[in-house]
Amino acid sequence: MENQLQKGFYVFHIYASWLYICCSLCLCRIVHFLRDNVAAGCHRWKNNGCESLNHVLKQCVQWRPNKLPDLIEKIQNVVDAQYVDADRALLGYGNFVLRPQYARHRHTLQDWGRMTACQRARQWKFASGCQRAAMLSLRRTAG
Numbered sequence: 001m002e003n004q005l006q007k008g009f010y011v012f013h014i015y016a017s018w019l020y021i022c023c024s025l026c027l028c029r030i031v032h033f034l035r036d037n038v039a040a041g042c043h044r045w046k047n048n049g050c051e052s053l054n055h056v057l058k059q060c061v062q063w064r065p066n067k068l069p070d071l072i073e074k075i076q077n078v079v080d081a082q083y084v085d086a087d088r089a090l091l092g093y094g095n096f097v098l099r100p101q102y103a104r105h106r107h108t109l110q111d112w113g114r115m116t117a118c119q120r121a122r123q124w125k126f127a128s129g130c131q132r133a134a135m136l137s138l139r140r141t142a143g
Contacts, residue, residue, distance in 0.1 A: 053078075087112075090123060 060074045088094030090107055098106055105123065112120070 086124075087120070 056078060057075065060078055061071065066074065085094050085096055089096040089098055090105065091109055091112055092106055107115075107123070115123075
């Protein structure tokens with residue numbers, strides 16, 4: 001009985017040590033990312049966007065578990081729809097608008113129709129490293 005108790009304590013000690021190391025590493029990484037976010041001016045970030053996208057995904061899968069290939073396809077469809085919304089903002093249509101500092105990159109529908117897919121993709125690369133989300137804001141509606 002005492003031998004089993006010592007063995008159990010040893011196993012628990014190894015597990016607790018491993019858990020402490022993992023938590024310490026995670027905490028160091030989290031603190032590092034938090035400092036980077038604050039330094040980058042993201043200290044006012046809220047979780048609302050993440051929760052909103054989570055809700056969109058749950059609606060997409062009708063609140064049911066899915067097989068992985070089906071889930072990946074549905075997530076890809078959501079991402080594609082977001083890209084289409086971002087492209088609409090370049091034309092002045094849809095739920096999003098370009099932020100004022102990027103308004104000079106707006107195109108007419110005729111110009112957009114004449115562009116090739118490669119030229120359209122290049123329109124998003126005009127600012128090195130600029131993400132589409134950083135360029136867009138939600139269009140305000142009256143009501």
